[in-house]
Amino acid sequence: MRVKICGITRDEDGEAIARMGANALGFICVPSSPRYVGVGQIRQMVDRLHSWRVGAIGVFANVGTEAISQVVREAGLTGVQLHGDETPEFCDRLRVELADGIEIIKAFRIKSEADLERTRLYRDRVDTFLLDAYHPGQLGGTGRQLDWTLLDRFDPGVPWLLAGGLNPDNVLTAIARARPTGIDLSSGVERSPGIKDLAKVARLFEQLGARGQHRP
Ligand SMILES: O=C(O)c1ccccc1N[C@@H]1O[C@H](COP(=O)(O)O)[C@@H](O)[C@H]1O
Numbered sequence: 001m002r003v004k005i006c007g008i009t010r011d012e013d014g015e016a017i018a019r020m021g022a023n024a025l026g027f028i029c030v031p032s033s034p035r036y037v038g039v040g041q042i043r044q045m046v047d048r049l050h051s052w053r054v055g056a057i058g059v060f061a062n063v064g065t066e067a068i069s070q071v072v073r074e075a076g077l078t079g080v081q082l083h084g085d086e087t088p089e090f091c092d093r094l095r096v097e098l099a100d101g102i103e104i105i106k107a108f109r110i111k112s113e114a115d116l117e118r119t120r121l122y123r124d125r126v127d128t129f130l131l132d133a134y135h136p137g138q139l140g141g142t143g144r145q146l147d148w149t150l151l152d153r154f155d156p157g158v159p160w161l162l163a164g165g166l167n168p169d170n171v172l173t174a175i176a177r178a179r180p181t182g183i184d185l186s187s188g189v190e191r192s193p194g195i196k197d198l199a200k201v202a203r204l205f206e207q208l209g210a211r212g213q214h215r216p
Pocket residue numbers: 006007026028030033034035059061083130132139140141142143144163164165166184185186187188
């Protein structure tokens with residue numbers, strides 16, 4: 001099970017979480033978010049993580065391909081997460097702009113079967129899907145769960161991360177129900193926005209390890 005912990009803003013949190021076995025860390029590049037981090041700060045954190053085999057994913061929403069690829073280069077990111085209303089054609093253009101090997105994750109904010117259907121349009125254009133809950137006024141990091149019962153027959157044919165309101169208490173139920181290839185957590189392992197609760201992160205990895213869902 002791939003585990004991504006998102007909304008990292010502090011060097012020490014990133015390093016501790018990488019040490020616990022996270023496969024990827026997420027850095028929010030959306031200026032309106034309380035978890036926003038600038039490119040210089042991300043670069044500093046990425047440099048500090050070089051001895052850990054951990055991916056560094058920048059989270060973007062509704063910005064141009066050039067701006068994204070500039071941040072990817074300057075910050076040393078291994079991937080991008082598109083959390084806005086990016087079209088399939090936008091993903092094609094971004095692919096051309098990015099260096100080979102940079103992962104593109106498309107996030108979908110799910111409120112109905114129709115939203116799941118729409119993911120098909122992206123299947124050959126991105127590397128990974130991420131399913132988050134819909135919120136009318138916020139793009140992400142809301143702590144809201146999506147309706148896992150909608151996912152009973154979801155089998156997109158590409159790797160996909162389940163996100164949205166996951167925490168150490170509900171993660172095993174979520175995995176059993178939705179059967180994702182990975183999970184993504186942010187506010188469910190925080191003390192306050194952008195400040196991770198390392199005890200909660202440790203409990204998450206204990207839970208996953210005990211059920212054979214994750215090996216660092
Ligand atoms: O975390 C944010 O502030 C954020 C802002 C804009 C877009 C995405 C954001 N976070 C993503 O939201 C999901 C779910 O978060 P949560 O676990 O429900 O708190 C996660 O994928 C983050 O990457």
